């Protein structure tokens with residue numbers, strides 16, 4: 247799994263036995279700076295360099311294979327002991343279907359290369375079957391959340407704060423719903439990099455030294471994505487530094503923007519508030535909420551979220567037996583298992599697809 251944040255490739259080793267699904271190992275693999283630059287270039291609408299796309303597809307396939315082989319080495323695993331690898335791939339564009347444009351979602355990191363170098367069958371291309379059925383192709387983690395975190399009496403909400411944030415609502419006797427709520431760490435990381443040359447604001451400390459600018463917060467909350475009904479999903483295409491700079495210009499013009507740490511505090515509030523508002527407007531009120539993804543480490547973000555959730559108890563998925571750093575990667579191992587057993591992986595109530603579908607293509611070793 248390599249998510250929107252481009253912080254690292256996450257590799258997990260998962261054992262599935264008599265209905266039990268357990269993570270037994272993990273490894274975080276760094277992404278070389280040059281490759282990261284190439285990915286970011288490919289994420290820019292307009293930069294349509296087919297050569298770069300094809301080269302990066304190969305390099306990422308090799309990187310994902312390296313990550314897997316290191317995971318095997320750390321945990322003394324022989325490829326012959328592995329049923330399959332699930333590879334989400336790196337998203338370079340995600341533009342869900344709309345009346346106004348042709349919808350698609352593109353992940354790269356050639357699975358043929360992963361299968362060849364690791365000698366393990368590889369499942370990849372998870373999103374496009376759902377899009378072919380009219381769905382958003384995202385989020386795909388809710389089916390796993392339901393299977394792993396669902397409770398027969400308590401209404402749980404799982405909140406994943408990656409580059410983009412998404413929630414899964416698991417009411418005990420109703421259909422699960424889930425959708426992207428907007429930016430997770432994406433804008434926080436971008437603003438922090440621009441102003442401090444650090445890839446992220448550790449524990450949200452820099453942002454916590456600033457004050458939320460209410461006028462700016464209101465303007466940012468006016469982004470049309472927030473008022474869209476679900477199903478909905480988003481990506482770097484909608485929330486990026488250029489958009490933030492445009493909003494700063496519109497709000498403050500020649501007066502200049504507020505202090506950089508105040509903007510960071512405001513971005514933290516934007517992430518927390520948009521998640522909390524989504525949770526609070528669910529049809530059935532939640533009994534408890536659990537965070538996963540890197541955002542779980544941002545104390546400032548977690549405190550604001552807890553406050554905005556108005557009494558819904560907030561914990562991380564560690565309380566449910568799964569370390570928040572590995573939930574997304576484990577979810578894609580679970581989706582690979584579904585593909586191997588020819589079981590559906592999407593949830594039409596979440597993505598809007600016409601029906602359930604077996605997700606992913608299988609690439610033989």
Ligand SMILES: Nc1ncnc2c1ncn2[C@@H]1O[C@H](COP(=O)(O)OP(=O)(O)OP(=O)(O)O)[C@@H](O)[C@H]1O
Pocket residue numbers: 247248249250251252253254406407408409410431432434435445446447448449450538539540541543544545574
């Ligand atoms: N100690 C920390 N303090 C603040 N933020 C952190 C900390 N550790 C991680 N993060 C944030 O988490 C991000 C990585 O989270 P994660 O890996 O869940 O996102 P992702 O790769 O975009 O995942 P996905 O798209 O699959 O949800 C980092 O870019 C950073 O913003």
Ligand SMILES: [Mg+2]
Pocket residue numbers: 248249250251252253254256
């Ligand atoms: Mg990540």
